[in-house]
Amino acid sequence: MQLTLFSDYALRLVLYLAVHEDRVVPIEEVSRAYGISKNHLVKVVALLVEENVVESVRGRSGGLRLARSPRDITIGWLVRRTEPDMDLVECFDPRTNTCPIAPVCGLKHALREAREAFLAALDRSTVAELAAPRKHQPLIALWSRALANGGS
């Protein structure tokens, strides 16, 4: 059981922008600070702009910034939007299910409850908490080291 790289990158990007809320951040900087592909990030940004989480500022000194307060972004909300599929097993989707016992099987309910518990736990965390002022210095120190090393 894993989250997609897409969700992982979305979470990292939003955290970066929350810590750097005072300025517009070039996408290349985020890519280099984490050592991750800019091409992947571009797709993540496209979704987050569509979801009105990130704002893309055009022009020479353009880049990205959060479109809403980090206090208003929960990790659960973000993961629900970035995961392409929260169907833990095939019977979650009646359109593609092939399991003959799906109509009466209790497993689906047990797994649904577990999924809800997972998301409810993530709903209790906001980006603001992850980017609290006391965490800025240690986070920026590690990003700076990656940027100095050239990123990838």
Place this chain on the structure above:
Amino acid sequence: MQLTLFSDYALRLVLYLAVHEDRVVPIEEVSRAYGISKNHLVKVVALLVEENVVESVRGRSGGLRLARSPRDITIGWLVRRTEPDMDLVECFDPRTNTCPIAPVCGLKHALREAREAFLAALDRSTVAELAAPRKHQPLIALWSRALANGGS
């Protein structure tokens, strides 16, 4: 976020054996009752035998049966054993992590808590509950229909 087909099949197999606790079940029957690949099931059986959940009875009238009471098998325990990887994101495994901020990032803790909430919810369900006597008739009716249709 999805469970592997391996976990899905393991859960289905254990449920089938729990409902048919009175006899030894040929693996072909399970394969046909769900319309799933016998080759996949063989790998699932190998792990569940190793984990002492399933017993493989050799011989002409051989097959599979549960090696322990369905009351003693929780869905959480089973999923922990069948999922190859519960590392939701790469920083869960320090050996392969490449994210530079992992040592100070709070995201890992939020995701870990969510994973624990997920597994704790599944720990509250046992195979015995899913295979309760009142569910036998409706489950057997649907398996029988699949078996009559030839399975796959």
